[in-house]
Amino acid sequence: MIHLPFRFRSAKHAQPKSVASEVSLSSASAHNAKQQRVNWALALIGLGWSGLLIGCGGSSTVSTLGNWTVRSEFEGVARSGASSFVINNIAYMGTGLDNKSQLLQDFWAYDPAKNAWTQKANFGGAARSLGVGFAVGNKGYIGTGSDINSEKLKDFWEYDATANTWKKVADFGGSARTGALAFAINNKGYVGTGNDGNYLKDMWAFDPATNAWTKVASYGGAKREGGVAFVINNMAYAGTGNNNATAQKDWYVYDPATDVWTQKLDFTTDQAGIARSYGVGFAINGKGYVTLGTGTNSTTVWQYDPTTDLWATTGTFEGASRNYAIGFAIGNKGYVTTGSNGSARYDDLWDFDPTVEQVIE
Incomplete structure (x- = not known):
C-alpha cells in the first residue's frame, strides 16, 4: 500500500x-x-x-544529463596505454600494448564529422606504451613511455599532419618515465609527474619554436603516476593518479603566466570516488570531465566546474569499465576509446554529450 x-x-x-x-x-x-x-x-x-x-x-530507470553514444570502432588493433592528440578537430592516436602483450607503432586519425578512421604513417620512434601526447598549433607530439624491453623512454617525436610525416625533436628534459601527464597551453606543451622507477612530480615545458625543454614549477601536490589533466581558459587542471599504491584525491590548477600551481578543494567524503589512476580527462564548454581508471565507482562520470571549484556526477560511462584508455574532446563532445580490463583490450569508441539526458534501465 x-x-x-x-x-x-x-x-x-x-x-x-x-x-x-x-x-x-x-x-x-x-x-x-x-x-x-x-x-x-x-x-x-x-x-x-x-x-x-x-x-x-x-x-529502476534513472535519468541524468550526460549521454554516451557508440561511434565507429577503432580500426586498428585493440590496445591499452596508447597516446593521442587533437589537431584541427581531428584526433590522432597510436602506439600502445595489444592483447598479446605486443607493443605497437601504428598510428590513426579519427574524423568525427565523417565518423571514420584513417591509418596514417607509423609513429616515428620505437613502439611503446604509456607515453604521452599533446598538440601545439598544427603539429602533434608523442614521447616518453616504455619499450619492448620495459626500458623507460624520454625521446620525443613531432607529427606533421599535412605531410603525414614524423621527425625527432629534442629529448624530454626530465628523466625517462611512464605514466606522465601532458597538456598544451598557447604555444607550449607541458609534461610531468609519472614514474622513472620512483614516483615523480617535476614538470617541463617544451617550446617548438626553439626545440627546447625548460623546467617549470613542479606539480603542486604529491608525486604520482597515471594522473589526468585538461585545459580550460588557458589554465591546466590536474589531479588523480597513484602515489605508492594510494589513489590520489587532491586537485590543482596551473597558471603558465605565473608558473604557479594552486591547490583547489580536496574531494570531500561523498566525492571520494573521484580518486583513481589511469583514468581519462577532457574539457567541454568550460567544464572538465573525469571517468574510468582504477578506483571505486570507476565508470561514474565526474564534472568539474572551475568557476565554483566543485564536482558533480553526470551519468555513467556506458561501455566496459577499463584502465589505460584514451580520452579527448572535439567540439562539444568528449570521446573515449581503447583501454584494458585485466587481459582484455578494447577497440570501441564512445562519444559523450553533457547536454543530452542519459536513461539507464
Whole structure:
C-alpha cells in the first residue's frame, strides 16, 4: 500500500460548530467551497506523489544529463596505454600494448564529422606504451613511455599532419618515465609527474619554436603516476593518479603566466570516488570531465566546474569499465576509446554529450 504524505480534512468537520461562530450561510458556503478546493488540490498533489512512488517501486530507470553514444570502432588493433592528440578537430592516436602483450607503432586519425578512421604513417620512434601526447598549433607530439624491453623512454617525436610525416625533436628534459601527464597551453606543451622507477612530480615545458625543454614549477601536490589533466581558459587542471599504491584525491590548477600551481578543494567524503589512476580527462564548454581508471565507482562520470571549484556526477560511462584508455574532446563532445580490463583490450569508441539526458534501465 502507498501511504500518501497528506491527511485530508473533510468539509463536514470544516463547518462552524456553533451559531455564534457562523456569520452567515453564504460565508459558510464560501468557506466550504474554499476548503473543497484545497482538498482537491491536496488530492492532486497526493496522486502525483503516489504516481512517483509507484514509478520508483516498479522501475529502476534513472535519468541524468550526460549521454554516451557508440561511434565507429577503432580500426586498428585493440590496445591499452596508447597516446593521442587533437589537431584541427581531428584526433590522432597510436602506439600502445595489444592483447598479446605486443607493443605497437601504428598510428590513426579519427574524423568525427565523417565518423571514420584513417591509418596514417607509423609513429616515428620505437613502439611503446604509456607515453604521452599533446598538440601545439598544427603539429602533434608523442614521447616518453616504455619499450619492448620495459626500458623507460624520454625521446620525443613531432607529427606533421599535412605531410603525414614524423621527425625527432629534442629529448624530454626530465628523466625517462611512464605514466606522465601532458597538456598544451598557447604555444607550449607541458609534461610531468609519472614514474622513472620512483614516483615523480617535476614538470617541463617544451617550446617548438626553439626545440627546447625548460623546467617549470613542479606539480603542486604529491608525486604520482597515471594522473589526468585538461585545459580550460588557458589554465591546466590536474589531479588523480597513484602515489605508492594510494589513489590520489587532491586537485590543482596551473597558471603558465605565473608558473604557479594552486591547490583547489580536496574531494570531500561523498566525492571520494573521484580518486583513481589511469583514468581519462577532457574539457567541454568550460567544464572538465573525469571517468574510468582504477578506483571505486570507476565508470561514474565526474564534472568539474572551475568557476565554483566543485564536482558533480553526470551519468555513467556506458561501455566496459577499463584502465589505460584514451580520452579527448572535439567540439562539444568528449570521446573515449581503447583501454584494458585485466587481459582484455578494447577497440570501441564512445562519444559523450553533457547536454543530452542519459536513461539507464
